[in-house]
Amino acid sequence: MLEQISEHVWIMPKDDQTDRPALGYVFGGKTSLMVDSGNSPDHISYFYGNVRSMGMPDPSYVVLTHWHWDHIFGLSGSPAKSIAHILTNERLQVMQRWDWSDGSLNARVAAGVEIQFSADMIRKEMPIRHSFKVKQADISFEVQCNIRLEELDCHLIHIGGPHSDDSIVVYLPQDKVVFLGDCYNPDLYNNDSLRLSELTPLIKRIEEFEADWFIPSHDEPVKKADFIRQLRTIEKVGLMVGDLKNPAQIQKKLETALKQKPDEEMVDIARNFVAGNVSSGRNPIDRQFFIR
Numbered sequence: 001m002l003e004q005i006s007e008h009v010w011i012m013p014k015d016d017q018t019d020r021p022a023l024g025y026v027f028g029g030k031t032s033l034m035v036d037s038g039n040s041p042d043h044i045s046y047f048y049g050n051v052r053s054m055g056m057p058d059p060s061y062v063v064l065t066h067w068h069w070d071h072i073f074g075l076s077g078s079p080a081k082s083i084a085h086i087l088t089n090e091r092l093q094v095m096q097r098w099d100w101s102d103g104s105l106n107a108r109v110a111a112g113v114e115i116q117f118s119a120d121m122i123r124k125e126m127p128i129r130h131s132f133k134v135k136q137a138d139i140s141f142e143v144q145c146n147i148r149l150e151e152l153d154c155h156l157i158h159i160g161g162p163h164s165d166d167s168i169v170v171y172l173p174q175d176k177v178v179f180l181g182d183c184y185n186p187d188l189y190n191n192d193s194l195r196l197s198e199l200t201p202l203i204k205r206i207e208e209f210e211a212d213w214f215i216p217s218h219d220e221p222v223k224k225a226d227f228i229r230q231l232r233t234i235e236k237v238g239l240m241v242g243d244l245k246n247p248a249q250i251q252k253k254l255e256t257a258l259k260q261k262p263d264e265e266m267v268d269i270a271r272n273f274v275a276g277n278v279s280s281g282r283n284p285i286d287r288q289f290f291i292r
Contacts, residue, residue: 006175018125021217028149034059035179038074065181066164067091076135084137087166092136100129161202176212186272193276196238203231241273
């Protein structure tokens with residue numbers, strides 16, 4: 001069932017078994033909006049069934065927060081008008097030509113275009129994929145796109161961040177809610193890397209939103225103050241790591257900065273920053289996306 005977050009906002013919670021992200025529903029009266037399309041036609045069909053069982057209208061719009069498979073595969077099962085960032089849509093155009101058989105998935109993992117975790121989850125969520133095709137978004141934008149649902153404003157804002165450079169957020173000022181997607185998470189396609197050069201500007205932008213609730217795709221809804229505190233904690237680890245490139249030195253580096261033994265969560269975050277220091281650039285998949 002959908003869980004209500006505010007007057008106009010509901011979510012269908014995440015399901016980690018097959019990496020299903022939380023999906024958002026914004027009710028504006030006669031029109032409504034869906035945040036992300038889910039990780040399969042079955043996922044979005046389940047979402048539609050929940051919406052209809054509550055007597056609410058099917059979404060008029062579906063917004064994609066970024067290009068990763070678990071957020072876009074359900075789009076083929078929706079007749080709604082779809083909206084994405086221009087970079088997201090460029091990647092969907094390429095993915096439309098891809099075959100999704102086990103052999104093709106294995107080949108893309110070997111080439112570094114896909115990661116093993118995603119390939120495994122795709123197989124689990126969609127055992128039958130012989131006729132599956134990625135669907136391109138109907139509308140794309142570069143900086144910001146504003147949608148009016150009756151008297152409700154929805155702001156789609158390109159925000160970037162460590163996870164993927166095409167990431168957008170959905171900001172609902174009347175309800176003081178922000179859908180985050182995965183924007184603040186590590187870059188899964190680049191060895192789970194984090195960089196302060198991407199995280200710090202993202203935190204500053206997120207702090208500017210007048211919001212009560214932040215809704216991540218793969219975590220529980222969180223109050224603004226708590227979320228900013230979490231991000232600042234991660235940022236502090238990045239500052240302690242500095243330009244360190246040797247994973248074997250993480251423990252010593254943190255102990256020196258903290259003057260005590262770090263916990264395992266802090267060590268894991270430090271590994272993300274070290275991976276970012278070692279990496280030569282953003283997502284390896286970006287460099288291969290436009291190879292025809």
